[in-house]
Amino acid sequence: xTAAAAPALARHYRGVLPLLAAGLVLVVLASAxxxxxxxxxxxxxxxxxxxxxxxxxxxxxxxxxxxxRLPRALLTALVGASLAVxxxxxxxxxxxxxxxxxxxxxxxxxxxxxxxYFVLGASFRVHAGAWTLPAAACAGGLLATWLVFTLSxxxxxxxxxxxxxxxxxxxxxxxxxxxVGFLSYMARDPQARSITFxxxxxxxxxxxxxxxxxxxxxxxxxxxGLRHARQLNxxxxxxxxxxxxxxxxxxxxxxxxxxxxxxxxxxxxxxxxIAFVGLVVPHLLRMLRGADNRFLMLGGxxxxxxxxxxxxxxxxxxxxxxxxxxxxxxxxxxxxxxVALLRQRRAxx
Amino acid sequence: MLTARGVAYAAxxxxxxxxVSASFAPGAVSVVVGPNGAGKSTLVRVLCRELxxxxxxxxxGGRPLGEWSDGELARVRAVLxxxxxxxxxxxxWEVVLMGRYPHFAGRPxxxxxxxxxxxxxxxxxxxxxxxxxxxLSGGERQRVQxxxxxxxxxxxxxxxxRYLVLDEPLTFLDIRYQFEFLHRVRELAAAGDLVVVxxxxxxNLAARFxxxxxLLAGGRVLADGAPxxxxxxDRVEAAFGVRPxxxxxxxxxxxxxx
Numbered sequence: 001x002t003a004a005a006a007p008a009l010a011r012h013y014r015g016v017l018p019l020l021a022a023g024l025v026l027v028v029l030a031s032a033x034x035x036x037x038x039x040x041x042x043x044x045x046x047x048x049x050x051x052x053x054x055x056x057x058x059x060x061x062x063x064x065x066x067x068x069r070l071p072r073a074l075l076t077a078l079v080g081a082s083l084a085v086x087x088x089x090x091x092x093x094x095x096x097x098x099x100x101x102x103x104x105x106x107x108x109x110x111x112x113x114x115x116x117y118f119v120l121g122a123s124f125r126v127h128a129g130a131w132t133l134p135a136a137a138c139a140g141g142l143l144a145t146w147l148v149f150t151l152s153x154x155x156x157x158x159x160x161x162x163x164x165x166x167x168x169x170x171x172x173x174x175x176x177x178x179x180v181g182f183l184s185y186m187a188r189d190p191q192a193r194s195i196t197f198x199x200x201x202x203x204x205x206x207x208x209x210x211x212x213x214x215x216x217x218x219x220x221x222x223x224x225g226l227r228h229a230r231q232l233n234x235x236x237x238x239x240x241x242x243x244x245x246x247x248x249x250x251x252x253x254x255x256x257x258x259x260x261x262x263x264x265x266x267x268x269x270x271x272x273x274i275a276f277v278g279l280v281v282p283h284l285l286r287m288l289r290g291a292d293n294r295f296l297m298l299g300g301x302x303x304x305x306x307x308x309x310x311x312x313x314x315x316x317x318x319x320x321x322x323x324x325x326x327x328x329x330x331x332x333x334x335x336x337x338x339v340a341l342l343r344q345r346r347a348x349x
Numbered sequence: 350m351l352t353a354r355g356v357a358y359a360a361x362x363x364x365x366x367x368x369v370s371a372s373f374a375p376g377a378v379s380v381v382v383g384p385n386g387a388g389k390s391t392l393v394r395v396l397c398r399e400l401x402x403x404x405x406x407x408x409x410g411g412r413p414l415g416e417w418s419d420g421e422l423a424r425v426r427a428v429l430x431x432x433x434x435x436x437x438x439x440x441x442w443e444v445v446l447m448g449r450y451p452h453f454a455g456r457p458x459x460x461x462x463x464x465x466x467x468x469x470x471x472x473x474x475x476x477x478x479x480x481x482x483x484x485l486s487g488g489e490r491q492r493v494q495x496x497x498x499x500x501x502x503x504x505x506x507x508x509x510x511r512y513l514v515l516d517e518p519l520t521f522l523d524i525r526y527q528f529e530f531l532h533r534v535r536e537l538a539a540a541g542d543l544v545v546v547x548x549x550x551x552x553n554l555a556a557r558f559x560x561x562x563x564l565l566a567g568g569r570v571l572a573d574g575a576p577x578x579x580x581x582x583d584r585v586e587a588a589f590g591v592r593p594x595x596x597x598x599x600x601x602x603x604x605x606x607x
Contacts, residue, residue: 009440009442009443009479095436096436097436097437230450231450233443233447233450234447234450236435236436236437236439237433237435237444237447238430238433238434240399240428240430241428241430241433243399243419244397244423244426244427244428245423245447245448245450245451245501246419246420246422246423246424246450246451247419247450248419286437286438290438290439290440290443291437291438291439291443292439292443
């Protein structure tokens with residue numbers, strides 16, 4: 001090692017990002033191309049051209065591409081990004097690699113909020129237009145996450161213990177998912193009716209509106225995360241050490257956790273609960289390069305999209321023309337990763 | 350100068366610190382000693398602003414602690430703890446660079462990198478810059494942490510004082526490492542603009558390396574001064590309940606217990 005330690009390290013981290021970006025583009029194109037109907041690259045190009053020049057005269061394949069495939073591919077990339085970055089942020093805040101938004105109540109709370117909107121929204125007449133659904137999901141996500149943190153901190157298991165956090169997470173997840181089950185049982189809305197939608201997730205409901213809303217929430221979460229990347233790095237040393245380095249830990253927790261809940265809850269409102277992405281992606285990136293949070297967020301944004309894109313392709317193609325719930329695929333990848341992490345000594349209990 | 354005046358702290362109905370006053374001067378190594386439960390850690394935490402005193406006040410360079418912002422304080426004061434465990438695979442260079450976080454926004458400057466390199470060379474960890482922190486032994490990790498906290502306050506500024514607080518950093522180290530660290534701390538303090546305040550358990554170690562001892566017992570200052578004056582058999586017995594024999598070897602004070 002020479003005096004060029006820092007630039008070499010920066011290159012070491014950055015070098016992998018263009019590869020991930022290229023991979024993400026390929027995955028997005030592949031998920032737009034393949035499905036129940038394969039769409040040729042030439043048709044994809046002509047669809048994009050015609051959508052400008054002659055929006056009225058699109059062929060069926062072109063319309064499938066523009067109205068179904070492309071929004072779905074983009075939504076998948078965005079949801080993957082928000083779940084992966086959500087995992088990075090949670091793990092940084094709690095200094096533990098086995099924490100992710102699905103384990104601490106955020107996702108199930110958001111699903112409950114969204115299901116509540118589908119079932120009761122019409123009768124409440126409280127409407128904020130396109131933002132009502134995401135707002136309901138955020139409220140649910142915030143409530144559930146807050147419950148998990150408050151209860152796990154005041155319990156006998158001791159302040160901030162990860163065991164207490166995970167156990168409380170199990171209880172709160174069960175509570176909110178049974179709430180979702182009850183609402184599904186009562187529901188008339190076909191989306192809320194499907195309990196599999198909430199439990200196992202699906203990207204079938206993708207629309208350009210969903211892409212816009214999830215995109216905005218993801219941008220918010222990633223921007224807040226990147227802005228605090230260095231402070232989150234300092235937190236790896238411990239709360240006290242971070243304070244000795246001038247970090248206002250309470251403020252950091254509040255801001256990052258808030259942005260994170262919004263990001264994950266909005267994604268969940270449109271796709272249901274998709275577990276394990278937030279666990280697997282940061283873990284892979286750390287094995288690949290290292291634990292710098294700025295890198296994990298930038299890499300997670302890209303790799304989360306890749307992983308979820310591949311999972312969605314598998315979900316659509318394995319049993320085509322039927323579609324597997326995407327949560328089944330992410331669990332197949334995620335559970336072994338979770339078990340592997342548990343077996344490592346690095347997780348604190 | 351780092352001063353505590355009339356500091357009191359209570360928790361759970363117990364007075365952990367009662368009217369504690371002490372001054373720690375730059376250029377000297379000051380060590381707080383005392384039996385378990387004497388309030389050593391509490392005092393260090395009050396000095397570091399981890400605990401708010403119920404009464405009294407702490408001043409850094411004549412300025413009350415409450416007037417310092419987190420960032421200002423972090424640029425002149427570093428704290429080394431017992432041990433720092435990481436859950437994530439960081440490189441040694443990344444860990445040391447964290448010491449410079451209070452000094453730069455965005456990317457580290459050449460000055461920040463120079464400070465890290467100098468501190469790492471000083472503690473002989475420069476060759477490990479690219480190694481994973483998780484692969485180091487306990488003693489090696491603590492050397493890296495020493496480099497990190499010194500990188501934080503490496504640069505001297507004319508007229509400004511730097512502060513190094515050692516919160517029992519030697520607890521898990523063997524005697525060779527303990528001697529090595531304390532030698533280096535003495536060397537660093539000799540620069541003249543560095544206040545060093547530490548907690549050390551071993552009285553002989555404290556007597557050997559400190560210029561100034563503060564003996565705490567029951568949350569009060571029992572004695573304050575040069576090691577030979579503080580660690581008299583009577584005082585040690587009063588504080589610890591064990592009477593030592595004070596023995597001089599090569600001009601140094603050694604406490605022996607029968």
